[in-house]
Amino acid sequence: MRDSVVPQRGASLAIAAMLVGNAALALGPWMVRLAAIGPSASAFWRLAIALPFLFLIARMTGQPLPRQRRLWSILLVAGLFFAADLIAWHSGILLTKLANAAMFGNVASFFFVAYGFIAARRLPGRMQWIAMAMAATGVGLLLGRSYDLSPHYFAGDLLCLLGGLFYAGYLVAIDQARGRVPSWPSLAISTGAGMMPLLLFALAVGPIIPQNWTPLILLALGSQIIGQGLMVYAIGHLSPILVGIGLLTQPAIAAAIGWLAYGERMDALDLLGMVAIGIAVMLARASER
Numbered sequence: 001m002r003d004s005v006v007p008q009r010g011a012s013l014a015i016a017a018m019l020v021g022n023a024a025l026a027l028g029p030w031m032v033r034l035a036a037i038g039p040s041a042s043a044f045w046r047l048a049i050a051l052p053f054l055f056l057i058a059r060m061t062g063q064p065l066p067r068q069r070r071l072w073s074i075l076l077v078a079g080l081f082f083a084a085d086l087i088a089w090h091s092g093i094l095l096t097k098l099a100n101a102a103m104f105g106n107v108a109s110f111f112f113v114a115y116g117f118i119a120a121r122r123l124p125g126r127m128q129w130i131a132m133a134m135a136a137t138g139v140g141l142l143l144g145r146s147y148d149l150s151p152h153y154f155a156g157d158l159l160c161l162l163g164g165l166f167y168a169g170y171l172v173a174i175d176q177a178r179g180r181v182p183s184w185p186s187l188a189i190s191t192g193a194g195m196m197p198l199l200l201f202a203l204a205v206g207p208i209i210p211q212n213w214t215p216l217i218l219l220a221l222g223s224q225i226i227g228q229g230l231m232v233y234a235i236g237h238l239s240p241i242l243v244g245i246g247l248l249t250q251p252a253i254a255a256a257i258g259w260l261a262y263g264e265r266m267d268a269l270d271l272l273g274m275v276a277i278g279i280a281v282m283l284a285r286a287s288e289r
Contacts, residue, residue: 014237015285018246021230024222026253029093029101030261031219037210039090040202042219045210046086047195049220054188054229063182065189071181072189078173079193081166086194087201089163095156099255099270103142104157107164109135109247112171116240127287128241135245135280141273142251171235171243178236187232191224242284248277 035042058065066072085105093101113132117124124132170190177186202208210216235243252274 011237014234015242015246017230018234018238018243019249019281021227021234022246022249023253024227025231026102026250026257028219028223028227029098029105029254030257031215031222032090032093033098034212034215035210035219036212037216038202038206038208039094040087040198040205041208041210042216043083043086043090044195044198044202044208045216046219046224047191047198049217050224051188051191051195053225054184054191057225057229058182058184058188061182061184063184065185066177066181068180071177074173074177075181075186075189076193078170078177078186079190079195080197081169081173082190083194083197083201085163085166085170086198087163088159088166092156092159092161092163096153096160097255098258098261099142099251100153100157101160102254103139103248103251104160105164105167106247106250107161108168108171109244111165111168111244112175112247113241113244115168115172115175116244119240124241125287127283131241131245131280131283131287134276134283135248138248138252138273138276138280141269141276142255174232175235175240178232183229183233183236187224187228191228241287242281245277245280245284249281252277 032039032042035045037045066075089101089105092104096104174186174190199208231243234246238246255270255274
């Protein structure tokens, strides 16, 4: 796990990037619903529309592509994990609440935190244990009653959970590459690697030409370019525990979107869950100082 080797100003910038990236990613499930096209097709267009812009940004910022085959292999594996994540997650989004989709889709956060401690070969400190307990409490408050209230969300929740497991593999692969590959080439290569399996899967299950391009363009811009771009940048500068707990801000934002856009139920316990996750992020940051 990275210790606090980033200067304070750089760490603050990375944290800001992480939070803005998570906010952009939290809008993704809403755009998937509005796209009115198959979930695999929306996943393909998310990557296909974003890909040329990602390579252009990498070139404009002077970030070169890697030369080592091993780094290309790591990023190609990351792209395959990401494609599998999107197939499962986009399918689940259409079958459950937005908050559930964001929460189960980000179950990767707990695996990423565990990976960080395994890689560092050490146990969490007291403050980190408290941060993880607070994050788990927030998760429980947000979703603890979901299945009891709406059993028909169960299939969607399982698909999003499966997507979250694949997303964990993507995060670990990106973390392995980010020490030696800049952020934009990392994202561009992994995005390109995920496009072909998504295209083949989308063609196998249904039409891929949308009637309305606007949600797909917003999905590519918000989720893939801004959201993933900022998250990949943050992964290169922050520890897995801070990034992992930070991912849990997505379901809090998605719950608010679901409430405003679709009338999905929110009450005092949901708000307490959001507050608990916010406190967990602050505790995780404090533990690294």
